[in-house]
Amino acid sequence: MKRWWATVPEIAEDVRDALAAGDDIHAIRMLMDGINALPAAQKAGTLDDALNAPDTTGDPRWDALLAGALRYRLHQIGEHAPSWTFKEPLEKGWWPFAYSPSDAYNDMAHTPAELMRLGIFLDEREFTQA
Template structure:
C-alpha cells in the first residue's frame, strides 16, 4: 500500500524553475528543449495558474541573453492571457540585439515578426519558435 506521504502532486514549472534548469544546462540545444517543455506545461494550466508561474523573478541564468529572454517570455505569455507582465520584467533589456537563430533568413524573419515583448528588449525571435511544444 502506498501512503499519501509518498504521492506527490504534479505542479507545472514556473519561469523561476525554468531559469534553474537553464543554469544547469549551458548548451543551447538543451536550453531550447527545456523552454519547449516549459511552454508545453504552461499551455495546459488554467489562466490563473499560468500567471502564478510567471510571478516570481528568476535568478540569473548566468547569461544576459537568456536572462532577458525569460523576461520577454514572461511578458509575452502574460499578454496572451490579456494581462501585464510581472513587475520584475521591466528592467531586463539587452544593449545589443540578440538573434538566437542566427542565419540571414532567420534574422530577417525575426526582425520583422518578433513579438513586441521580445523586440523592445533586443531579442529577435520568430513567434513560431515559441510554438515548438
C-alpha cells in the first residue's frame, strides 16, 4: 500500500509553514487532517514509522497542541502515545479558535482530557470537521 498519510514530522512542518504564512486556519486543518489520517497508518502496520518526534512548529502552544492531539487520537484507536508527546501544561490557557465567550465555554465543555491537561481548549468535534 502506498503511503498517503503524513508522518508527525511532516504534520509539524506543514503547521510551521502555515503559521509562518500567518494562516492559523490552514495550520489547524493540516494538523487535524494529519492526526485524523493516522488510523490508516495503523491499518497498514506502519504507525510506528509515522510517530517520530517532530521538530518544533515554531510556537510552543502549537507544539503542545500537536502532542496533545496525537495523544487523544492514539487513545481513540487503542494505541499508546510516544513519550515525546508528554508536555508540561501551558503557562496560560489557550483557546485556538474561541471567537466569543460562548465559544470559549463550549470549547471548555467539550475539550478532550489530553488537551485540557495542557491548558488547551478545543472542542473535540474539531477532530471530525477539519
